[in-house]
Amino acid sequence: MEFLKDLSEAIGVSGKEDAVRAIVLNAIANHVENIQIDPMGNVTALKPGVGDGPRLRVMFAAHMDEVGFMVTGIDSDGLIRFTGVGSVDDRILPGLRVRVGDDALPGVILWTPIHLNHEQRVVKLKDLRIDIGGNKDDTNSKVKRGDRIGFDSRFMEIGDRVLRGKSFDDRVGCSLLIDVLRGGPYPVDLIAVFTVQEEIGLRGAQVAAQTLTPDVAFALEGTTAHDLPNPLADLDSDEVINPTCRLGGGPVLTVLDRSVIVPPQLLGFLRATAEQHQIPYQLKTQPGGGTDAGAIHITNGGVPSAVISMPCRYIHSPTALLNRDDYQHTLRLLQAVLASITVSDRNPR
Numbered sequence: 001m002e003f004l005k006d007l008s009e010a011i012g013v014s015g016k017e018d019a020v021r022a023i024v025l026n027a028i029a030n031h032v033e034n035i036q037i038d039p040m041g042n043v044t045a046l047k048p049g050v051g052d053g054p055r056l057r058v059m060f061a062a063h064m065d066e067v068g069f070m071v072t073g074i075d076s077d078g079l080i081r082f083t084g085v086g087s088v089d090d091r092i093l094p095g096l097r098v099r100v101g102d103d104a105l106p107g108v109i110l111w112t113p114i115h116l117n118h119e120q121r122v123v124k125l126k127d128l129r130i131d132i133g134g135n136k137d138d139t140n141s142k143v144k145r146g147d148r149i150g151f152d153s154r155f156m157e158i159g160d161r162v163l164r165g166k167s168f169d170d171r172v173g174c175s176l177l178i179d180v181l182r183g184g185p186y187p188v189d190l191i192a193v194f195t196v197q198e199e200i201g202l203r204g205a206q207v208a209a210q211t212l213t214p215d216v217a218f219a220l221e222g223t224t225a226h227d228l229p230n231p232l233a234d235l236d237s238d239e240v241i242n243p244t245c246r247l248g249g250g251p252v253l254t255v256l257d258r259s260v261i262v263p264p265q266l267l268g269f270l271r272a273t274a275e276q277h278q279i280p281y282q283l284k285t286q287p288g289g290g291t292d293a294g295a296i297h298i299t300n301g302g303v304p305s306a307v308i309s310m311p312c313r314y315i316h317s318p319t320a321l322l323n324r325d326d327y328q329h330t331l332r333l334l335q336a337v338l339a340s341i342t343v344s345d346r347n348p349r
């Protein structure tokens, strides 16, 4: 987990993943072969398996990009107009600290102080502006249309178990993949892909899978833990709104989502592997959301693909939470998968 802080604090809004890519390249350089940056910007690498005979080609994919914003114009008062890159909830925007452009200029999304705000409506993103404290000339000299804007958020530990930071979707997947590559060796050929442009349509993963032709693939993700009591329920109730998965419940295995149906034999293998190693796990059956597995599984005549996620609260915001035990359980599961997967686990039965 030694790279998670740097990965979390780096800004890599879709299409501008450079800062994350640099951390990844540095972390894996001495632990893999054939590192490439493909024309999309994906980082691909091979960790060759040990042992004789034909080896299964297993792809692990984690996306480097994060949701954020882009500059669309500068008003006469020096305030910045912007639009979303990936999905962010308009309701969390007013007052947020952000970083603008390649120089990571500090800014704040404007908001009306409560003294003056007599309205209850949610202000839409298109009506908000970003303030970097300059007049029109100042702002024009520092900011260009098309510049990316990311959340401004420090990584920190909360007590023994909980970590707080931004972009755990999917820097926690990147961190897990780095730790897997720095461990091993494994009996299979591990094809590692740190993908780009997941948040705007799973684009990097599609290209990487077409090029690298894995036999089986796993997307490593940070997913929505919606596990808190319903604020509208009775005070004494512990009713939870449509729980997806829980912090502290272990890795999350997707049954299906909007982008992929995990083949039953592959899901069965994951469940059996977790049980054999006494790793707690949870099933995700919520049909919303998608991952890189959604793009990978329909390349090259079909690639059996699954999703292994870490539960994270408050993803797609500047302040997500994760649990250290979940991280260690997920890492153990990933390594157990590589140690035991065979060709029969990927074939329909």
Ligand SMILES: [Zn+2]
Pocket (backbone or CB within 6 Å): 063, 169, 170, 198, 221, 222
């Ligand atoms: Zn993600």
